[in-house]
Amino acid sequence: MNTFEYLQPKSIDEAQNNFNEKSRLFAGGTDVLGLLKDHIESPEKLINLKNIPGLDKIEYVQGSGLKIGSMVKISAIAQHPLIREKYTVLAEAAESVASPQLRNVGTLGGNLCQRPRCWYFRGDFPCLRKDGGECFAVDGENKYHCIIGGEACYIVHPSDTAVALLALDAKIKISSNGKIKEVPVNDFFILPGDDILRENILQPGEVVTEVFIPEPKANMVSRYLKFTERGSWDFAIVSVAAVIEKSVNTIQNARIVWGGVAPKPWQDLEFNKNLQGLKISEDILKKVTSTLFEKAEPLEHNGYKVPLVKNLTKKILLQIA
Ligand SMILES: Cc1cc2nc3c(=O)[nH]c(=O)nc-3n(C[C@H](O)[C@H](O)[C@H](O)COP(=O)(O)OP(=O)(O)OC[C@H]3O[C@@H](n4cnc5c(N)ncnc54)[C@H](O)[C@@H]3O)c2cc1C
Ligand code: SF4
Incomplete structure (x- = not known):
């Protein structure tokens, strides 16, 4: 790890006045310190936000x-x-x-x-996200990578x-x-x-x-389901968040978002719209989820995520019903 200056400002203004291009903000430090230790980032100044009043409310x-x-x-x-x-x-x-x-x-x-967990990014590989020349995941170990929204990375x-x-x-x-x-x-x-x-x-x-x-509507129900490879703590292979407004078991409004599939949390507005007015049942959900992620472009080792998305989505909606 490189040496760095460590500041604990008492206001956001003080934090920002001390910030330069070689600074990093520091909150709990659980990610930023890992990046320093692995020489992925080498800031000259760490600015801890913990003494700024009001941010912990x-x-x-x-x-x-x-x-x-x-x-x-x-x-x-x-x-x-x-x-x-x-x-x-x-x-x-x-x-x-x-x-x-x-x-x-x-x-x-x-x-x-x-920052992302791609093992090439976290390892000693000069990949595109580190301003290097190539993406090592494209032809490499890509079982945990994205199936949609990726472009060069x-x-x-x-x-x-x-x-x-x-x-x-x-x-x-x-x-x-x-x-x-x-x-x-x-x-x-x-x-x-x-x-x-x-x-x-x-x-x-x-x-x-x-x-x-x-403020949520009175008829809103929400759940989060996360599929991990190990039973203990782990990042999501695929996750799904569902926020549903419903009357008995009919969906009035739906916001479904997936994790583990794209470089940002992923939603399909068309799918959400198609859920409106549906009575939740296993058969109906099988039908509406069957076309999910038709535009996905899995890499060599992560095509398994497409059926996983469909099944998790079905499961969370049935749980909500
Ligand atoms: C072993 C392990 C397992 C993990 N598993 C999961 C998991 O299953 N799911 C999951 O979601 N996460 C997981 N994480 C990530 C973990 O949740 C993050 O490390 C943690 O949430 C980061 O919070 P922090 O306060 O420590 O951030 P820091 O490490 O202090 O900061 C992280 C980044 O955010 C920036 N930053 C921090 N606060 C601000 C702010 N207020 N404004 C602007 N920029 C800011 C920092 O500059 C830095 O770039 C895991 C991490 C580890 C090490
Ligand atoms: S996916 Fe490719 S470019 Fe992106 S962080 Fe990983 S190795 Fe780097």
């Missing part, structure tokens, strides 16, 4: 929605009674992140902004909470040059075709301050 305003500060620990989200009751999909996604130790240290902001987005937040139609608040901008989750993350060196829209020095989730 969860606040619910009835009729409006829920605000979660970017420094809120993932374990606090998983355990929060109101989140468990009203935003179940987010509590379940948070609960599925890594291990209890990592959830106690890792923060929501860090979870959303963590085939990472999958690693955050479980991001998948749930997109399904909940959340917005991400970003402090930028003394102003706050609010961005829908879907616009926060970018594809390799937009910029192969970054995974989100953040510009140097911009800080995620908060996530806002609107």
Whole structure:
């Protein structure tokens, strides 16, 4: 690991005034320290956000929605009674992140902004995402890579909470040059075709301050299902978040989002629309999920993800019914 300066500013202004192109923001450090130790990033300055007041708050305003500060620990989200009751999909996604130790240290902001887990990226390979000359996954070990949305680079987005937040139609608040901008989750993350060196829209020095989730409708039910290779803590092979407004077992409105399949949390608006008005039954779900991911372009070793997506989607909708 290279030597670096370590700052603990007391305000966002102080953090941003001290930020330069060789700086990295530091929240829980569970990802950023791994990147330093593995020599994937070598910042000269780490700026820890933990002493900035207000970033670690969860606040619910009835009729409006829920605000979660970017420094809120993932374990606090998983355990929060109101989140468990009203935003179940987010509590379940948070609960599925890594291990209890990592959830106690890792923060929501860090979870959303963590870098991809592609083993070539994390290893000693000068790949395209590290400004190198090729993608080693294309003809290499690509069983965990994406099946859709990849272009020159085939990472999958690693955050479980991001998948749930997109399904909940959340917005991400970003402090930028003394102003706050609010961005829908879907616009926060970018594809390799937009910029192969970054995974989100953040510009140097911009800080995620908060996530806002609107008030759920009274008839909303939500769940998160995650398929992992090992029974213990692991990243998603495929995950699915479902936010459904329903009357008895008829779907009135649906927001389905998948993780583990694309470089960003993935949704299919046409599929969501087709679910409207459906009475949930095994036969109907078999039919509507049969055409899911028709546009997927799996690599040599990850075609198994397509039937997995269909089956997990069917399963979560049946659970909700
Ligand atoms: C063994 C292991 C297993 C894991 N399994 C899972 C899993 O199953 N699911 C899952 O979702 N994650 C998983 N993770 C990732 C883990 O959840 C993240 O490491 C953690 O959420 C990052 O949070 P942090 O606060 O420690 O971030 P840090 O490591 O401090 O930061 C991560 C990145 O985010 C940036 N950043 C942090 N906060 C902000 C902010 N407020 N504004 C702008 N940028 C910011 C940092 O600059 C850095 O680039 C795993 C990690 C490990 C090591
Ligand atoms: S998938 Fe992306 S991160 Fe992985 S080797 Fe290819 S270019 Fe690098």
